[in-house]
Amino acid sequence: MKNLFIGLVIGLSSVTALAQIGNVAVGGSGCPQGEVYFSSIEDKMLIEYTKMYADNQDGKTISRVACNLRLPVTVPAGMRLVASLQSDASVNVWANNKVILNQELFVVGSSEIPHEEQLQNHGGEVILFSQTSTACGSEKEVVLAYNLNATLMNISKHVDSSAYVTKSILDVKFESCFDSEIPGEDSVGDLQDQTVVEVTEN
Secondary structure, eight states: OEEEOOOEEEEOTTOSOEEEEOOEEEESTTSOTTSEEEEEETTEEEEEESSOEEESTTOOSEEEEEEEEEEEEEEOTTEEEEEEEEEEEEEEEOTTOEEEEEEEEEEBTBOOOOEEEEEOSEEEEEEEEEEEEOOBOSOEEEEEEEEEEEEEEOSSTTSOOEEEEEEEEEEEEEEEGGGOOSOBOSOSSOOEEEEEEEEEEO
16 A cells, blocks of 8 residues: 555544644555545545546456555544545446445454445446444554445446446544543444445436
């Protein structure tokens, strides 16, 4: 994976302190160096893709692209990390072809089950949304990560089909343990994870 320094400052919810993000690592055919751009929207990280695109123009049976990100975060004592990831995709898949979208948001060291969405005979936008969090405890260093990929199963090669993931929005917040009902545990492996998918037709 390629290491990038990203000069983003993320505001902490209900807290006056700030967390500086640096040494972010990205990798995968969908986000090579120079083709993934980071900016800040309302204290959220926006990742725009230009190569997260799978189609059947080359005649291959399987076309797959992926983008993986690793983000080091220092969680202050008495706080917990709460993160969400929304990824937007445009899908056009017809006949016997199939598009598989897969997104996973997790803290490194934890065990998570990726969410998978399979689409056939579909034209329109798809929104993937995932959430994860750490438990409360003393100050700790964690690595927040996501794996995102799109796969086109090209059965009917004479029918144009494609999947294009346009962007992801990563929201990272700290919540006070005193305002949370979650018991305090000094562990990064005890996570809560929820993934939903929203599909809209043209």
